[in-house]
Amino acid sequence: GAGVSQSPRYKVAKRGQDVALRCDPISGHVSLFWYQQALGQGPEFLTYFQNEAQLDKSGLPSDRFFAERPEGSVSTLKIQRTQQEDSAVYLCASSSRQPYGYTFGSGTRLTVV
Amino acid sequence: AQSVTQPDIHITVSEGASLELRCNYSYGATPYLFWYVQSPGQGLQLLLKYFSGDTLVQGIKGFEAEFKRSQSSFNLRKPSVHWSDAAEYFCAVVTNTGNQFYFGTGTSLTVIP
Numbered sequence: 001g002a003g004v005s006q007s008p009r010y011k012v013a014k015r016g017q018d019v020a021l022r023c024d025p026i027s028g029h030v031s032l033f034w035y036q037q038a039l040g041q042g043p044e045f046l047t048y049f050q051n052e053a054q055l056d057k058s059g060l061p062s063d064r065f066f067a068e069r070p071e072g073s074v075s076t077l078k079i080q081r082t083q084q085e086d087s088a089v090y091l092c093a094s095s096s097r098q099p100y101g102y103t104f105g106s107g108t109r110l111t112v113v
Numbered sequence: 114a115q116s117v118t119q120p121d122i123h124i125t126v127s128e129g130a131s132l133e134l135r136c137n138y139s140y141g142a143t144p145y146l147f148w149y150v151q152s153p154g155q156g157l158q159l160l161l162k163y164f165s166g167d168t169l170v171q172g173i174k175g176f177e178a179e180f181k182r183s184q185s186s187f188n189l190r191k192p193s194v195h196w197s198d199a200a201e202y203f204c205a206v207v208t209n210t211g212n213q214f215y216f217g218t219g220t221s222l223t224v225i226p
Contacts, residue, residue, distance in 0.1 A: 004156075033213070042117075042203050042216030043157070056212055091156060102214070104149075106156040 002026075004105035006092050012111045013082045021077045021108045025094030029103075032075050034067055035091040037107070043091055049075060082112045115140045117204050119217035126194050127225045134189040134220050136204035145207040146187040147214070148178055152200045160202075163187065174198070199224045 005024040013019050025032050030051050035043035036059075045059040051072040060067070064083075069075040079086055089107040116139045126132055138144055145164050149157040161172025168180040178189045187204060201221050205214040 035214070040218075042205075042218050043214070044216070045213040048212050059213070093157075102159070104157040106154075109154075 004092055004094050004103050006090075006105040006108050008108060009106065010109050010111075012113060015083060015112055016081050017112075018078065018080045019082055019110065021079075021090050021110070023075045023077070023092030023094075023105060025073065025075070025092070026096070026103055027073075029094035029096045030072070031095040032069060033093045033095070033102075034075070034077050035093065036061075037089040037091055039088070046077070046090075079110075082110075084112050086110060087112045115144075115206055115208060115215045117206050117215050117217035119202075119204055119220050121220045122218070123221045123223070125223040125225060128196050129193050132189075132191045132194045132198070132222070134202050134204075134222070136187045136189065136217060137185050138187065138204070138206045139185065140206050140208075146178075146180060147205045147207065148172065148176070148187075148189045149203045149205060149216075150174075150200045151203065151219075157203065160189070194222075194224055196224045196226065198222060 007022045032049045034046040037043040047067045048056040049069045052069050064080045066078045089109045091107045093102050093104045095102045118137045120135050147162045148160040151157050160176050161170050163170050163180045171177050176191050180187050201219045203219045204217045207214050
């Protein structure tokens with residue numbers, strides 16, 4: 001597609017529930033990034049893929065967070081046993097040539113109740 | 114370590130007035146600098162970026178920014194604000210490997226008719 005697509009747009013999860021957030025990058029973009037944006041804050045880096053390889057996961061806040069991109073296109077961010085502090089907007093971005101071509105998706109707003 | 118500071122949490126201006134949003138960065142090498150805008154419930158839209166060369170860069174929607182190495186600043190300006198410019202503005206620096214953005218905490222802009 002023309003842009004980065006994220007689904008769902010909104011997700012409400014009960015504490016302890018597992019969630020999966022999907023990102024469809026721009027076709028042909030080899031680099032894919034996940035960011036977490038808490039309310040009133042700037043986005044913070046979570047993880048980075050080049051094709052199917054996860055090259056940097058230093059920003060993942062705990063081992064409950066897991067990301068994958070098995071075929072080098074669509075990526076899924078999974079959060080296990082969600083906690084209230086996981087409530088945030090999760091942004092995905094893709095790029096064909098860093099750092100020039102970053103395009104962000106509209107994000108998934110996760111609310112943990 | 115890289116960091117970005119946006120000293121103004123919230124700014125209010127009258128429609129038609131000029132605007133300047135401040136951004137200071139901390140980065141050891143020559144930075145790549147960006148300004149993004151985020152409307153409520155939306156993703157990040159790129160306004161402009163600086164990599165090298167002319168220190169005054171022009172962006173979309175009539176915005177411009179000036180890179181001042183001596184002041185470690187990259188302030189965003191617009192000569193005449195429109196009501197549709199009301200949004201959250203984020204300054205960001207990217208490392209020269211382009212693997213992650215470091216965002217400021219954002220400046221919320223309110224435009225008064």
